[in-house]
Amino acid sequence: MNSPTVSCFxxxxxxxxxxxxxxxxxLRYMSSFKLGELTVEPGRTVLMEGAASAQFYTVLEGMGLRQKTFPSGQRQVISFVMPGDLVGLQAAVMGEMRHSVEATTRMSLCVFDRNGLWDLLRNQPKRAYSVTWLAAVEEVFLGETLATIGQLDATQxxxxxxxxxxxxLAMLDDPEGALLANGGxxxxxxxxxxxADALGLSLVHTNKTLARLKAGGLADWSGGQLRLPGRRQLASLAMIDDEMPRRPLL
Structure with a gap:
C-alpha cells in the first residue's frame, strides 16, 4: 500500500x-480516516471471494468488475466498478467477501481500515448515511439488473x-453534460x-445484438470506446428513468 498521494481536500x-x-x-475527518492508497494492475484481484479483508476501498481511478465464479468455472459478472464506488464493505460488515473484485484497468483506490468503520458510524452521521446510501444504491442496481435479465429480451x-x-462514464468524464447529451x-x-456474463447472454448473441445496434445507428462499441448516437431510443427501449441523483463519496 502506498502512502496517501491525493489529499481528500x-x-x-x-x-x-x-x-x-x-x-x-x-473532509478533515476523511483525511484522518484514510490509511493510504493502493494501486492494482489490470487483471489482478482487489478482493477475493471467501477472503476476509482488513480494509475497504473507494475507487479513485480506473475500472473493475464484481464477479462470482461457480465450481463449474462459469462466471457471473455482478456489476461494473467505476470511480467513486465503494468496494469491500461486504467483508467489513460480514467478515468475508461473497464475490471477487478484479481490476479491468490500472486502478487506484483509497484505503480505509474496517475497524474505523464503527467510529465513523458512531461519530459521523452524514458519512454514515453516505455508507448506507452507497449500499442501498448497489442493492437497487442489483434489483434492476435481475429484473432486466428476467423480463427483457436480449436487445433490451x-x-x-x-x-x-x-x-x-459520461458524467465522470464530462461534468458539463455534453457527452451525456450527444451520446459519447x-x-x-x-x-x-x-x-454477456453480466446479462446472462451468450457471447455470440451479444456480438450479434451489438452489431445490429451499430448497423441501426444506435450504438457503437469499438476500439475501447462507446458511442450512443441513439441514446434516447435505447433508453426508451430499455424503459430507463433518466434521473441520475448526486452520489455521496466516501
Missing part, C-alpha cells in the same frame, strides 16, 4: 457534480446496460464477454 472526484459536496469538517438488456454504463464517446475498456 484535493480529490479530483469532489469537483465532479455527480458527487455531493462534503463540508470542511467531513444490452440497451439497458449500454445506457447505464455510458451515462455514468466514453472509454469502455471491458470485453463483450464481460457484458
Amino acid at each position: 484535493d480529490c479530483p472526484l469532489r469537483c465532479n457534480p455527480l458527487f455531493e459536496v462534503p463540508s470542511e469538517d467531513e 438488456r444490452i440497451a439497458w446496460a449500454l445506457v447505464r454504463l455510458h451515462d455514468r 464517446p466514453v472509454a469502455l475498456p471491458y470485453r463483450q464477454q464481460d457484458l
